[in-house]
Amino acid sequence: MPTLTGRRTFLATGLSMVAASTVKAASAPPEPPSTVSSPPRSWSGRAPTAFLPDPDVISLDPSFKDLLFPNTPIQRVLTGGGWLEGPTWLGEARILLLSDTIRSQQYRLIPPAESGEGSLSVFRQESYHSNGNTLDTQGRIITCEHDMRRVIRWEHDGSCSVIADSFNGKPLNSPNDVIVNPLDNSIWFTDPAYGDTLIEGHPDSPGNGANPTGKLRWTLGTEVPVQFAGHARQAVHIFRVDGQNGQIKAVLSPEDVPSPNGLCFSPDQKIFYATGTVSGSSQSGTQRVIYAFDMVDGLPRNRRVFCSFMLENHNMIPDGIRADVFGNLWCGASGPFGLAGVLCYNPAGKLIGWIRLPFGCSNLTFGGPKRNELYMCCGSQMFRLLLETQGAGLS
Known part of the structure; x- marks a missing residue:
């Protein structure tokens, strides 16, 4: 994800960030309807029967309909x-784990059986501005932390193991x-510099990255001064951590995947896929694309x-992929x-379907007991769509 002024501007298009300190209950005041559908729809509950099949689930190729439950x-x-x-x-718990990067918390969501909102509670009160999460083959939670600039794993006994926090003797940027x-x-992770801000982590050392003037106090408000010492942004890579010896290796460079996400x-x-989020220079000829290896x-x-x-002649910003x-x-x-x-692409790279949402979608995952429920994070909100396909990964 790009910088706060870049990626967030795009992702928050049409989105009013909610400043409440707690998550609203399902009985919150109604919001103005979205205008992406005609007639306008309301997101306050289940869509009226007249909206089925959902007009915002759009088949761009006949094959997409095979993946849908109309x-x-x-x-x-x-x-x-x-x-x-x-997400x-x-x-085993039949819950959805997700990060709130701004509030520096992790949540557990018990999805609703049908319409309405799910039951939400705090999973970890302080998550150090966590972002991406996944499970390993033993069911242990692996988390990227912007604030501590590291990747960690929660063991079954409740202890925390640091998977990676540096490369070539330098701290990581902000694992995503x-x-x-x-x-x-x-374990594979991207390490862009999207979390080096006051809102999502902590700034770089004076004169570097997100702190060019040196006026931001990057060590303020922490009990771990060593970890939060003067960090300078390093080259952006995609890393692999060996499952046997824990050795970290930079497998893809900034030239391979500019601004990976x-x-x-x-x-x-x-096949390994990675998204390049920010447009590259005219010299490199790169753009916002998905790469395959x-x-x-x-x-x-x-x-x-x-x-x-590309969608309707617009180079969209890709984010999380599954x-x-x-x-x-x-x-x-x-x-x-x-x-x-x-956006949904078939294995040949053809765009076959589009789920139109009122806000930009950052991350998504397949969940539910059958893994056929697509959960989509959109800023302060989350949406779900039941499908006739299942997720292939561990999370």
């Missing part, structure tokens, strides 16, 4: 967050999204552009009002 609408299951990220389904390769238990594997783990001996090789991420069991790629998209939501 008798269910998009549902809003959560409102009143700060900025929601990193991960915990199958994380996944696990079930073939070798390796979301990442995932194909269902058979033979062949997995060769456990490492990504043979880079190519999987899709250009694959379903058929190899389709579902990706959060932000951009002009009325275009934002989720």
